[in-house]
Amino acid sequence: MSIMRVRWGPQHPVSGQWAFWLDVDGDIVVNMEPDIGYTHRGIEKIAENRTYIQNIPVVERTSVFDAGNIVFGYVEAVEELMGIEVPERAKFIRTIVGEMSRISSHLYGLCLLAIATGFETMLMWFVNDRELFLDLLEMLTGARITYSFFIPGGVQRDLPQGFYDETMRRLDYFEQRLKDYWKMFYLNRTFITRTQGVGVLKREDAIRLGVVGPNLRASGVEADVRKDEPYAAYDQVDFIVPTEKDGDAYARGAVRFHEMEQSISIIRQALKRMPDGKIRVKVPVAPSVPKGEAYSRVESARGELGYYIISEGGNKPYRVKISAPSFRNLPAMPFLAKNVPMADIPTIYLSLDLIPLDVDR
């Protein structure tokens, strides 16, 4: 057996902003080591140098694909430290933005899985349907992907005129499209052959490695922060948490698909049940936060996101620790990349939906 060390990335069509070292014996990968840090900007250190409000765009760039949920965790932690309660209307608006962000992130993740399995048609379909939701977010917040819409105390703007009708119209269209996706993509024999049985992560291994999000739920563990520790308006809407038992790449794709169906239902319910009222509580521009610590958990599209913020008084945090979902899912990659053909490596890691920006922070 002669082992050859091969480097994959960062300049590679399917690698993204990171690299791996693969030990290969012929065509079989024996060992894999991630080589990360190509987008390490030191967000946690920079956050100590900015005020709490200035930190919102900083932490948002941890993962721009899912910008709504990333900032969600941060403002929840700051609100816990400051002891402020957000108005009900703001909670519902936050829920809507969070779910739209989740759908657009899942569509992006699935488009990467489509690239890995050679499905350029689905790539185009997913990216174009993502535009449906980016347009709605632009109507509400003013920006396509980095909106900085949540602030401690509430949200920046109320729903504009015409938002309700436009959202309902697009959700109806997207629901029809999801049916097409299922037929074209998930029932496609080539896709099934390339993903079923590939990268199987069993339940015990998933918990032991600390994997989160759809990857954990695809291995049969029903753990979702929106149900375990409801925040915003998630305790006032009805939804189920989809899980699968097989733990392979197909199951991970299927969980993301079903989550999108649930998100459509959550957005509809939130729009119908939204109460009137204020959209934010008045907070100073550079708020002085009392001494204390807070750990907030939210369910972002890639998994559970944790913010550990320590304040020693003043208007800048003492320490901000971001427990990013892709970093928590990273140990699954070398674990699953043992004794697999090299051609399966993109399928495995793109089905885990690891974003290097999240990993490096």
Next chain:
Amino acid sequence: MSSKTLEEEIVETLKNTFPDFVVDAKVQRKKRVLVTVKKDNIVDVARFLKEKLEFDHIASVSGVDYPDKNEFLVVYHVWSIPKKVLVALKTSVPRDNPHLPSLIPIWEGANYYERETWEMFGIIFEGHPNLSRFLLPEDWDRGYPFRKDFKLRTKPE
């Protein structure tokens, strides 16, 4: 007699099982328990948390620098999937000799977190299989970035 909440029961069990190891244990709020232990006994407390109290899902490992107290605080946040409670297991290490036993034998997911904490603070986790460059460039030699005495740029170049 008033019934105790789950979080209060956890605090009481820890205090009764390890009266000498646990420096402080309290309920911060619903679903949040804070436990501070001495660094030499962290492995026993962690094993008890995992095996007896079902805290199985490691969430994060953070380092915090307190130069005025001359110590680093290392915090392990662990979630319990069956109980749905988060525990923050804290310990302090002296700043001039930051050694701490690694908790990888108990929570395997702590591997990359401990490696990152070593890289950013210089805290050495004894028993860690691979404390080497992770996020920073391979030829990094400017110290430990997350320490408070490492200053960022103050003006554009």
Next chain:
Amino acid sequence: MKREEGKGSRCKFFHWEIGKIRDWKPVKDLLSWGRAWSLWSVHLCTGCCSPELMAVACSRFDAERFGTLPFPTLRECDLILVLGVVTDKMAKRLKMTYEQMPDPKYVIALGDCAISGGLWWDSYNVVQGVDKVIPVDVYVPGCPPRPEAWIHAIRLLQKKIMEGK
């Protein structure tokens, strides 16, 4: 690889003739038009502007109608799109990638972070502007720049090439 100056004066004459033909204005314009409308870009995502790459390349904004195609092989590409922040670790690979590409080659710096370090100007691991590493032809501000700005940048670069710069 040094071209062998051999086979006497016939080779030299041949090269001189090709050079003259290539410098003739109609031929030069034709070559510039060809280059401008087939800019093949390298797959090197650097920072957080990369989600917009997919959006721009797909059918709504469709950068491919201008001839820009992301292509895997480095030696056949002539455009680097620097998408966002460039860290010290990535800067070395970026420079290597740039040096491996054949001439003529062009660089578009997309996003505030690629122009000057942007939001991360005080970070310990960020290069304050990619033009400290490789020369840049077009700068596109924004955080991230809108897809329309991307298309405008590609058109500006095409104009620059057609004008022979």
